Amino acid sequence: MERTRRALVDGAWIVLGAALFALGFDCFLRPAEISGGGLSGIALIVSRLTGLQALGAFLLVCNVPLFLLGWRRLGRRFVLGSLLGMAVSSVLLDVFALLPGLAVEPLLAALYGGGLVGLGLGLVFARGASTGGTDIVARLIRRRAPHLPMGRVLLAMDCAVVLLNGVVFRDVDKTLYSAVALAVMSVAVDGVLYGRSNAGVALIVSRRPRAIAEAIDARLGRGATLLPAEGAYTGTPRAVLLCAVRASEVGRLQSLVAEVDREAFLILQKARQVLGQGFGRYGDGP
Numbered sequence: 001m002e003r004t005r006r007a008l009v010d011g012a013w014i015v016l017g018a019a020l021f022a023l024g025f026d027c028f029l030r031p032a033e034i035s036g037g038g039l040s041g042i043a044l045i046v047s048r049l050t051g052l053q054a055l056g057a058f059l060l061v062c063n064v065p066l067f068l069l070g071w072r073r074l075g076r077r078f079v080l081g082s083l084l085g086m087a088v089s090s091v092l093l094d095v096f097a098l099l100p101g102l103a104v105e106p107l108l109a110a111l112y113g114g115g116l117v118g119l120g121l122g123l124v125f126a127r128g129a130s131t132g133g134t135d136i137v138a139r140l141i142r143r144r145a146p147h148l149p150m151g152r153v154l155l156a157m158d159c160a161v162v163l164l165n166g167v168v169f170r171d172v173d174k175t176l177y178s179a180v181a182l183a184v185m186s187v188a189v190d191g192v193l194y195g196r197s198n199a200g201v202a203l204i205v206s207r208r209p210r211a212i213a214e215a216i217d218a219r220l221g222r223g224a225t226l227l228p229a230e231g232a233y234t235g236t237p238r239a240v241l242l243c244a245v246r247a248s249e250v251g252r253l254q255s256l257v258a259e260v261d262r263e264a265f266l267i268l269q270k271a272r273q274v275l276g277q278g279f280g281r282y283g284d285g286p
Helices: 004-028 038-050 055-075 078-095 106-128 135-144 151-170 170-193 209-220 247-260
Strands: 199-205 225-230 239-246 265-268
Touching: 004 078, 004 106, 038 135, 055 078, 055 199, 078 106, 078 135, 106 135, 106 170, 106 209, 135 151, 151 170, 170 225, 170 265, 199 247, 209 225, 209 239, 209 247, 239 247, 239 265
Parallel strands: none
Antiparallel strands: 199 239, 199 265, 225 239
16 A cells, blocks of 8 residues: 555656656747757757657657666666656647747746756656656666766756757857756756755764764664774774754754763764655655
């Protein structure tokens, strides 16, 4: 029952994200001939050169070999979620294309279109899926280099498509507007995936590390880890306390550390993502 409920919730978020992606592309980027990079950017080139309007069907055909590759490398759950995202976005791209495009300045089209597309992609990525195309390639790259943010990986690949758009359209202005859209998309994707984390990591160097760990457990309900260390100058063995806390708990952590040991050395830094008990679930992120 729990697995079914989670699958339904994930499916709903994937559908919403795919809808926002299609809406941003059809209402802002497509009318202004601004490339969103990836297969959608290639589809825009094909539409300009051939007059093809059924871009959703074009994307479906192009995604077949990529999904076959993803099935082998990325697993069944990712591929099934991505099939849903690809199907919804492809259908809605053709449906929303029937709506009149918004007559806005190209810069506004790049900003709002890039923001909507990036928001939609971020929601899909956050549920462990994609909309197909270069999203799958980005996932494969991150398997080899997981330290790279998803938005940056997509930005690097999509820049090549934007340059190709500039060559085909022979329009420097549209190329520059496309670069703006890509930058906004990258920020939006990373904002959804990593900006939602409100967790921080604390490193505490103290003469009373176990007392501080007990206080953290009793008053914050958080676990802590003692890391063996050595003073670089004195060579004295000591323990460094590692603890993950939410942003709302930072003030309480500072207070209890000061109560136990006012000479303690406390380092606080924002964590891009924390997974495990009391924080995010594995599989929620990219």
